[in-house]
Each structure stands twice: as C-alpha cells, then as structure tokens.
Amino acid sequence: MSSTTLVPTGAPNDDHTRTLTVPKNRRTARPKLPGQKAFSPLRVAAFVVLALLAIGWLLPFLWAVATAFKTETDAASGDPGWIGATGPTIEAFVAILSQGNVYIWAWNSLWTALAVTLITLTISALAAYAFSRLDFTGRKWLFVVIIASIVVPPQVLIIPLFYEMLAFNLIDTHWGLILPQVVAPAMVFILKRFFDAVPIELEEAARVDGASRLRVFWSIVLPLSRPILASVAIFVFIGAWNNFLWPFLVINDTTLMTLPVGLQTVISAYGVQYAQVMAQAVLAALPLIIVFLIFQKQIVKGVATSGFGGQ
Amino acid sequence: MTATATTTRAIVTGGASDFRPRRTGSREQLISWAFLAPFLIAFVLFLAWPIIHGIYLSFTDQSLTGAGGGFVGFANYAEALTDPIMWQSMGNTVWFTLLSTVPLIVVALLMAALVDRGLPGQWLWRLSFFMPYLLASTVISQIWVWIFNPQIGAANNILKFFGLEPLAWLQNPETNMLSIVIATVWWTVGFNFLLYLAAMQNIPPQQYEAASLDGAGAWRQFWSITLPQLGPATVLILILQILASLKLFDQAYQMLGGVASDTTRSIVQYIYEAGFVSYRFGYSAAISYVFFALIVIIGVAQALITRRKKEQ
Numbered sequence: 001m002s003s004t005t006l007v008p009t010g011a012p013n014d015d016h017t018r019t020l021t022v023p024k025n026r027r028t029a030r031p032k033l034p035g036q037k038a039f040s041p042l043r044v045a046a047f048v049v050l051a052l053l054a055i056g057w058l059l060p061f062l063w064a065v066a067t068a069f070k071t072e073t074d075a076a077s078g079d080p081g082w083i084g085a086t087g088p089t090i091e092a093f094v095a096i097l098s099q100g101n102v103y104i105w106a107w108n109s110l111w112t113a114l115a116v117t118l119i120t121l122t123i124s125a126l127a128a129y130a131f132s133r134l135d136f137t138g139r140k141w142l143f144v145v146i147i148a149s150i151v152v153p154p155q156v157l158i159i160p161l162f163y164e165m166l167a168f169n170l171i172d173t174h175w176g177l178i179l180p181q182v183v184a185p186a187m188v189f190i191l192k193r194f195f196d197a198v199p200i201e202l203e204e205a206a207r208v209d210g211a212s213r214l215r216v217f218w219s220i221v222l223p224l225s226r227p228i229l230a231s232v233a234i235f236v237f238i239g240a241w242n243n244f245l246w247p248f249l250v251i252n253d254t255t256l257m258t259l260p261v262g263l264q265t266v267i268s269a270y271g272v273q274y275a276q277v278m279a280q281a282v283l284a285a286l287p288l289i290i291v292f293l294i295f296q297k298q299i300v301k302g303v304a305t306s307g308f309g310g311q
Numbered sequence: 312m313t314a315t316a317t318t319t320r321a322i323v324t325g326g327a328s329d330f331r332p333r334r335t336g337s338r339e340q341l342i343s344w345a346f347l348a349p350f351l352i353a354f355v356l357f358l359a360w361p362i363i364h365g366i367y368l369s370f371t372d373q374s375l376t377g378a379g380g381g382f383v384g385f386a387n388y389a390e391a392l393t394d395p396i397m398w399q400s401m402g403n404t405v406w407f408t409l410l411s412t413v414p415l416i417v418v419a420l421l422m423a424a425l426v427d428r429g430l431p432g433q434w435l436w437r438l439s440f441f442m443p444y445l446l447a448s449t450v451i452s453q454i455w456v457w458i459f460n461p462q463i464g465a466a467n468n469i470l471k472f473f474g475l476e477p478l479a480w481l482q483n484p485e486t487n488m489l490s491i492v493i494a495t496v497w498w499t500v501g502f503n504f505l506l507y508l509a510a511m512q513n514i515p516p517q518q519y520e521a522a523s524l525d526g527a528g529a530w531r532q533f534w535s536i537t538l539p540q541l542g543p544a545t546v547l548i549l550i551l552q553i554l555a556s557l558k559l560f561d562q563a564y565q566m567l568g569g570v571a572s573d574t575t576r577s578i579v580q581y582i583y584e585a586g587f588v589s590y591r592f593g594y595s596a597a598i599s600y601v602f603f604a605l606i607v608i609i610g611v612a613q614a615l616i617t618r619r620k621k622e623q
Contacts, residue, residue, distance in 0.1 A: 001386075042529050050425040054439035060497060061442070063465050064454045064526045119353075127350035136343035149358055151610045155558055155579045156599045159586050160361035160368060162375075179372030180357045188350065214340050224527065242447040244561045245579075251589060260447040262563060273458055287446040296434060303502060304509035 023163060061285070068092050075274040079181045092275035096283060105262035106257055106287070112178050112247075112258060113240040119182040120236050121229060129217050133203070143192075147245040153178075155245065158194070162249060176250045181240055187232050194228045231302035234295060241288065259284050267275035332578035359547070371598035376590055387597035397598060399573060401605075402582040403488065407577065408556040409561075410492045416545070418496065419503035424533060426504075427511045439502035442527050448498075448561035455494040456566055462482060481566060484574040491563050498562065503548050511537060538553065546620075550613050557606065578602045 061129055066082045069074050072089065074084025096102060130136070131143050161180050162171075170176030202224075203216050211219070222229070247258045254265070264279055331568035369387055372379040392398050426436045443451065458465045459480035467477040480490045514537060522532050567575060571584060583601065586595030 017527060040529075043430070046425050046428050046529075047430050050422075050430060050436060051502065053351075053425070054436055057439045057443065058495065060454050060458060060465075063458065080465065080468045108469070118588060122352040123353055124590075127344045130343045130346035130396075132342040134339060136340045142347075146354065149354075151606060152358065153498045153554070153558055153606055155560065155582065155604070156603045156606075157358070157361045157365060157597060158582065159592050159596045160365035161357065162586070163364065163368065163373075163592065164356075164361060179353070181348075181611065183353050183358045185358075213346075217346075238445060242445075244448045244565075245583075249583075260449040263447075263449045263453070274463075276458065277453050278459065284450050285446050290444060292438065292442060292445055296437065300505055301439065303505040 003216045057121065064278045064281050067274055067280045072273055072275050075098050077280070081221045086093075092273075092279035093283070095276055096279050100255065101262060101266075102259075102280070102283065104258045104259055106258060108174070108262075109241055109258040109260075112174055113237050115174075115178050116240040117237045119178070120184050120187060121233055123182065124184055124187040124232070125191055125222070125225075125229065126217075128188045128195055129221060131188070132195035133200070134213070147189055149185045150189070156242050158245065158249060160247075165250060171250060172253050172256060174256060177247050177256075182245060184236065189235065190232060191225070193230065194225055198224050227298075227301070230298050234299050234302040238288070238299075327588075363595045365599060368485045368593055369383060369600055373592040373596075374590050375586065375592050379593070383593065388593050388601070390594065391597050391601050396576070397578075397581060397601070400576045400578045401602075402577045403574065403576055404557055404559055406560050407488060407492065409555055411556050412490070412549070413494050414496045415500050415503055415556075416548060419500050419507050419548070420541075420545075422500070422504045423507035423511055424537065426508060427537075428529070429463075437505075439605075440504045443498045445499070448565060451498045452562050452565035455490070455562075456568075459490050459566075484572065485566065487572060487575050491559075491566055494562060494566065495556075495559075503552065506514050506548050506551075507541070507544060510541055514540050543565040546613075546617065550609075553609060554606065557602075 014310075069088040069090065069092070070084035071086045071089055074086055075092075077085070079085065127146075131139065157180075164175045165171050167179070168176070170179070198221060202220055205221055206216050218285070242260060244260045244264075245263045251257050251261060254262070257265070263284060266280065328426065344393050369403050370382060370384060372381055372383050372386075376378075389480075421438075426433065426440075430436075436560055461467060461477060461479045461482060464480070466480060470477055478486050481487050518536050519532055519568055558579055559577040560583065563575050563577055564583075570582070576584075578598070579602070582598050585591050585598055
C-alpha cells in the first residue's frame with residue numbers, strides 16, 4: 001500500500017479517453033507519410049462521395065426547414081422551390097407557438113427525461129460499484145442474471161407493466177412514465193467494467209485513513225468516473241427524450257404528454273397543414289441539435305461506449 | 312491500458328467479467344446490499360416481476376377493461392400460432408429486418424471508412440450522418456410522410472427529375488414497407504456509423520504507417536488492414552441492428568398515421584393492437600412471448616457463433 005504504487009489521479013480517465021473515444025482529427029494530426037500527397041485522386045474522389053452522402057443526409061431536414069418557412073398555400077402547391085412564391089414567412093412557427101401546448105410538452109419531455117437520467121445513473125452506479133468492489137454472497141449469479149436481462153426487449157413488457165401501473169394507480173402520471181424506464185442493466189455492466197479499471201490503491205489508501213465505503217465511492221470513484229458517467233447520461237437522456245411507445249401508452253391527459261406523443265396527436269388533428277407540421281418538426285428537433293453541437297465529443301464517445309446497451 | 316482494452320473488448324464481445332475472491336465480513340455483506348438495494352428494487356418491480364406476471368397473464372383471458380382473468384391454459388398460445396395476422400406481422404417484421412439491415416451496415420461502413428480518411432470537415436460529416444438519429448420518431452415520421460406525399464412530396468419530384476413514373480409510396484401496399492425502410496436507414500444509420508468509426512480509430516496508426524512504407528496505397532490499406540480488423544465490430548453492429556429492426560413499431564405506426572396496414576404491421580404493432588385496441592391483455596401477452604422467443608433464439612445463435620469463432 002505504499003504511495004509509490006499510486007497511479008497519477010488522471011491516469012484512468014486519460015486511458016479511457018484514449019481507448020474509448022473517437023479522437024478528433026487523429027488522422028489529420030498524424031504526420032504526413034512519405035509519398036502521401038494532400039491531393040491524391042483517391043482523396044479527392046473520397047471527398048466527393050462523402051460530400052454527396054452528406055448532402056443526401058441533410059436534404060430531408062433542409063426540405064423540412066424550407067417548408068416550415070412557406071405559407072400553407074405555397075407548401076401545398078407542390079412547387080419544389082426552396083422559397084415559396086409568396087416569399088419566406090414565419091407564420092407557421094407563430095401558429096404553432098401560439099397554441100400553448102408545445103411549451104408544456106417540451107417541459108414535460110425535459111423534466112421526465114432528466115429524472116430518468118438522474119435515477120438511472122444513481123442506481124446503476126451504486127449497483128455497479130457493489131459488483132466491482134464489494135464481496136457478498138451470490139455476487140456472481142446475481143450479476144449473471146442482470147446481464148442476461150439485457151436481452152429482454154422493453155416492448156415485450158408493455159402489457160404486464162401497464163397492468164402494474166394500473167395497480168399502482170400511476171396511469172396518466174409522470175411517475176408512471178418515468179419509473180419503468182430507469183432499469184438499465186446494460187449501464188450497470190458498462191459502469192462495472194469502468195470501475196474495475198480504476199486502480200484500487202487509491203481507495204485502499206482512503207480506507208486506511210478511515211473513510212467509509214460511501215465516502216470512497218462519492219469522493220474518489222465518482223470524480224474519477226466523470227467521463228463515463230457523462231457518456232452514459234447523454235445516452236440515457238437521448239433515449240428517454242425520444243421514447244415513444246411507453247409514454248404513448250401510459251399518458252392520455254394532453255397536459256401531461258411529452259413532445260413526441262403530443263405532436264403525434266396534433267398531426268392527426270390537422271395533418272394537411274404542411275408548413276405547420278414541418279415547423280413543429282423543426283422546433284422539436286432544435287433542442288437536440290443544439291445539444292449535439294455543444295456536446296458533440298461526449299455524444300460520439302457515449303455512443304461508442306454505451307452503444308452496447310442502446311437498442 | 313490493458314484494463315481498458317479489455318473493457319472495450321468486453322463491450323464488443325460481452326465477455327465474462329473478472330471476479331476475484333475476497334474476504335467477506337458480515338459488515339461488508341450489509342454494505343453491499345445497501346449499495347445494490349435501489350437498483351434491485353427497480354429491477355424486480357419493473358423488469359423481473361413484469362416478465363413473470365406477463366407469463367401468467369398469457370395463460371389467462373384478462374382484458375384491459377378488467378373483465379375476464381380466468382385461466383385458459385395454452386389457448387392463447389394455440390390461437391397465436393394459428394393466427395394468420397400474427398404470422399403476417401412476424402413475416403413483415405422479418406422482411407423489414409432483412410431489407411433494413413444490409414443498407415444500415417453497408418452505408419454505415421462506407422460513411423465511416425470515408426470519414427476515417429481524415430478529410431477536412433470532420434464535425435460536418437458527423438453532424439450530417441448522426442443528426443437524424445437524435446430526432447424523435449414523431450419528427451422523422453412527419454418529415455418522411457411529407458417527402459413521400461404522392462402529389463407534392465420531394466420523392467416524386469426526384470423520380471420526375473430522372474424521368475421515372477411517380478409512386479404512391481406509403482399509400483401503396485407494394486411500396487409502403489420500402490418507404491419505411493428508406494426513412495429508417497436515413498434515421499438510424501448514424502448510430503452504426505459512429506460504432507464503426509470508433510472501431511476504425513482503435514486500429515493503431517503504426518500499422519498504416521508500416522503498410523505505407525511498404526508502398527501500400529489507401530485502397531490496399533483499407534482491404535488488408537482496416538476491413539479484417541472490423542470483424543468483431545461488425546458482429547456487434549449486426550446483432551444490435553437485427554435486434555433493433557425486429558422491434559419495429561414507432562416510425563411504421565406513425566408514418567401510416569396509426570392505420571393498420573397488412574403489409575407493414577410489425578409484431579410489436581400487433582402486440583399493441585391486441586392489448587390496447589382489442590383490449591385482449593392475455594392474448595397480447597402470449598404474442599409478446601412468442602416474439603421474445605424469437606429474440607432469445609437469435610441471441611443464443613449469436614452466442615454460439617461468437618464462441619465458435621473464439622475457439623478457432
């Protein structure tokens with residue numbers, strides 16, 4: 001337990017960032033190899049194919065944006081131009097935002113997704129720590145049971161879960177929406193593997209100094225695990241924010257709906273108003289696009305590390 | 312480094328973990344269960360118990376309205392296995408899985424291979440390919456319903472541009488599944504793209520340097536270095552993709568406006584219809600377990616294949 005065996009505090013983090021992230025511009029940062037030209041024909045061809053693919057992938061969304069800025073008449077005219085005959089207008093956005101419910105749905109989506117993320121992260125990290133560091137009877141078989149449960153598709157459980165929510169009186173409540181989403185066995189697996197890689201010497205030193213398990217977990221393990229916790233959190237949040245089937249089943253009250261479910265009801269109500277429908281789509285997409293632009297690195301890392309559990 | 316390399320490998324292969332024997336005190340037992348309790352309570356309430364209760368429900372004629380609930384033995388399973396709509400939904404689901412999996416892997420591989428070349432504009436490529444994955448099913452369904460609109464949609468404008476006959480897309484039973492596949496590839500390929508990109512960037516750059524010194528070009532390097540090392544990643548992506556495709560519901564349901572179509576009804580949609588449209592909870596639970604059996608068979612097949620590969 002001599003302190004000379006201690007690995008520098010940053011080490012586990014750095015290691016993980018190195019192996020589990022997608023290093024930005026690694027190839028470009030690499031020194032030029034002999035004989036490698038900046039403008040080889042193959043490189044130019046690759047660039048052209050890539051650009052065409054990217055345009056193809058952006059087009060549907062750009063069309064939606066263009067339509068959202070048209071008048072209803074222009075949108076329904078079938079004219080493929082980017083700007084409608086009457087010129088660009090924001091009347092579709094005004095119409096959507098003046099209806100009120102969109103704000104409530106956005107708020108419901110935000111707080112339920114945050115609640116799912118926070119609860120999932122807390123209970124998964126605590127359990128993962130126990131599996132990684134503590135010894136107790138039945139540790140191995142319990143872990144096997146939890147790993148095996150990763151294969152259970154949530155869609156298979158909608159009937160018994162709905163029945164259970166009826167019994168708990170949680171139908172048409174946000175807790176009924178949140179609670180069934182917090183069990184994420186795959187995240188326990190991912191976090192346990194991470195905790196396994198954190199050098200135990202740091203904890204043992206703290207334990208010798210009289211720190212309790214909870215204190216060690218809180219002050220040593222969690223701060224060291226920040227990158228993986230962020231990855232898991234982002235991954236869980238995107239899943240909860242976009243979840244459709246369960247919120248669709250459990251919520252009937254319009255004021256309790258999340259964005260995906262609420263928007264679905266509006267389309268059924270006036271499906272022919274294309275500009276408004278596209279304005280809605282753009283508004284609903286905007287928050288996550290902004291989140292992506294800000295947290296691009298962490299999201300890319302989150303998918304690379306947590307992709308195993310996301311389905 | 313070794314520990315994290317194992318982590319990555321374990322995530323890819325789902326390998327067994329390392330359990331070192333330690334001294335066990337009763338105090339440590341108590342602390343352990345305290346750490347585990349919150350997760351275990353949620354696990355039992357929202358996963359373990361529903362699985363067990365679902366099996367029970369599948370042997371009853373329980374209705375959503377509260378009526379019924381009597382034990383009916385294997386009647387629900389017998390009905391499910393002879394129900395033509397059940398088989399049709401199963402067929403549609405498998406058909407969708409076959410149609411969507413190939414492009415979702417090939418296109419993702421192509422995207423990742425190109426982005427991995429380190430061409431300028433990295434953030435733009437990632438944004439373009441991955442952004443659709445961030446959108447809710449409702450949003451992508453709205454966009455694609457509009458694109459596939461036979462009168463004013465962009466899809467027919469493109470066909471017209473190439474001098475082709477316009478299609479009815481979602482309205483035509485012969486093309487509606489194809490339309491859903493196109494929308495799905497656009498929507499979710501970015502996820503596989505990122506998994507492939509991560510796998511490619513784990514290949515040590517020294518290998519490329521050595522190959523380059525030996526005079527191997529970019530094309531040769533891709534075939535001889537990159538592709539052979541993507542084996543484990545491809546197995547992982549393939550399995551995740553098959554499992555994800557089999558759960559088809561959200562976009563298919565919403566793109567057809569909630570209308571049940573014989574050519575697009577997936578098995579999850581049939582579970583939903585049996586339970587929440589026909590109110591037959593018992594029957595719906597039985598179909599759920601037929602579907603679950605299919606998933607377990609695929610999971611076991613995958614485990615056997617990976618094990619055989621490891622032994623070789």
